[in-house]
Amino acid sequence: MTIKEIAEMANVSSATVSKVLNGKDQYISEATRQRILEIVEREGYIPNAIAKSLKMKSTKTLGIVIPDVMNLFFSELARGIEDAAEKKGYSVILCNSDNKESKEEKYIQVLQEKMVDGIILTASEKSVSKSLKRRNTPMVLLDRDISIDGKVGRIVVDNEEGTYNATSHLIDKGCKNIGFISSANINKPSGQRLKGYERAILENHMSYDENKIFLKNYTIDTGYEGTMTMLDRTEIDGICCGNDLIAIGAIKALKEKGIDVPEKVKITGFDDIQVSQYLDPPLTTVRQPIYEMGEEAVKMLISIIEKKDVEIEKILKTILVERSST
Amino acid sequence: MTIKEIAEMANVSSATVSKVLNGKDQYISEATRQRILEIVEREGYIPNAIAKSLKMKSTKTLGIVIPDVMNLFFSELARGIEDAAEKKGYSVILCNSDNKESKEEKYIQVLQEKMVDGIILTASEKSVSKSLKRRNTPMVLLDRDISIDGKVGRIVVDNEEGTYNATSHLIDKGCKNIGFISSANINKPSGQRLKGYERAILENHMSYDENKIFLKNYTIDTGYEGTMTMLDRTEIDGICCGNDLIAIGAIKALKEKGIDVPEKVKITGFDDIQVSQYLDPPLTTVRQPIYEMGEEAVKMLISIIEKKDVEIEKILKTILVERSST
């Protein structure tokens, strides 16, 4: 069923049908308008968006390239993106890259071939700039602290503010000796998390003590090891953890030592992974506004697509989720 | 950059370029072939898949309509689908319906407009048959026990076998008095889970005792309440739970009563939700082959698209994940 067949049934030209279908019907008589609409309804006509896209040079679809939808962070992101896109009349093509450059590049190329109007992605600088060279597809980069020359949007989260708030919260709750356990990664987010802790300590005139800092991996083991080490070396009544897994390890160590959480030592995490609310005790943690990141990415991307003037970088605030571990 | 421009640069016709780009170059001289390929490479030419789709009447893209990617079950499904689709050269458009018929219908319509080659979906019978009336898009239905007239594929999981295996496992582990706590839903999966338990009990010549069966909701509360009730009424040394949440409630009740799991009472769940491995004790549970469901759905869908003769229903086996609660 095509527009042409509808036109024949209604004894009009396909141009006329196209006009009423697209609301450009100021000059169409009400009679023909009704007649066409009825036939369209009766025949269950479905417009061919591919033909329309070819003509209009716009597919009303966006691509998203993320490492893995099975990762809770990215599934929430995907949902935020899809919801926002749908509201604006866009569909989204999903691509899982597993953080592999080869897959990123391949997917971006496919998306470009499919003429998506824009791409939201978490990818390496190399993949992005490479594909930008081929075709200047509007893009918004998520959760990656790299800057691409040219007009690629960026959405990032204020990691420093996150640990700053968590540490401040521990101080508010009466902690005097606060440790920090996190990853030794040298990348931006990890550095910012340490910085946020430092800033809170310093601003509150507390001692910044090397013995209270343990940096290794974003794992349960690191949390356990770090806590045990600190307990050996110094007095602590609060630990700001670089992520929730570390917090889980810390709680485990504390339990083994018979130290009550939060009575004796208070704990904060970072990320708010799904299990955090089921822990014993439920974990106070810093949550990234993931869903909102998705929404903002879509807003920014569509603005770029529509060539509106937009701020090309957006920094989102974290949210402190208070539960029973503090 | 279009095929026509490439053609001009190479001093050939666009037909020739098209041929070498699509490997239909048996009759193209090696010289021109090379020349064209070089120019394509040098100019970073990206084929326009939209134009190709219009001509070929195939978009090489699939649609998926699921309630919510943020739900772990569906994110794994989505991943399975996307991986399998990618391997076969298809992209996938993601749609979240929140189980609302209105959204399902709207999304299916959009997918049909975008001329997807097929749709994998978890949706109501009404939405499906309605959209099938408009256009006969190949579809595969997931995790829904409804049958549509016509050629809609179905992938389902053998729920009965799941609880049968779980209960048998409890028996193997020496349980003599096994309870069953589940949902009172009258839908297929719930009924099948009860049936699997019954069958295992009966086949092993154990008494089928109403006091050992508690049916209410798929919630932690039901698990707790059911366990407490059973404990009051009868002796039990094993509980087969209809899902993991119920198992969590059961373990909670047992702990409160000072009854050791798995020493005194062994527990099995169903679903293997993410927290299950972190529980104390880690939960033995029945896992649905979710990722595989996605893969199978894609295989079946593509077979339908290619008009191959295929079995239109596939029943997948569950997997018993043994951990420390049994």
Added chain:
DNA sequence: ATGAAAGCGCTAACAA
């Protein structure tokens, strides 16, 4: 071994 031309289904400028 290569090219001309038609046509996929739609929109829009222009004509009537």
Added chain:
DNA sequence: TTGTTAGCGCTTTCAT
């Protein structure tokens, strides 16, 4: 108020 027509970028048949 409606229709004619060209063209979006591609593939493919048929001719050369």
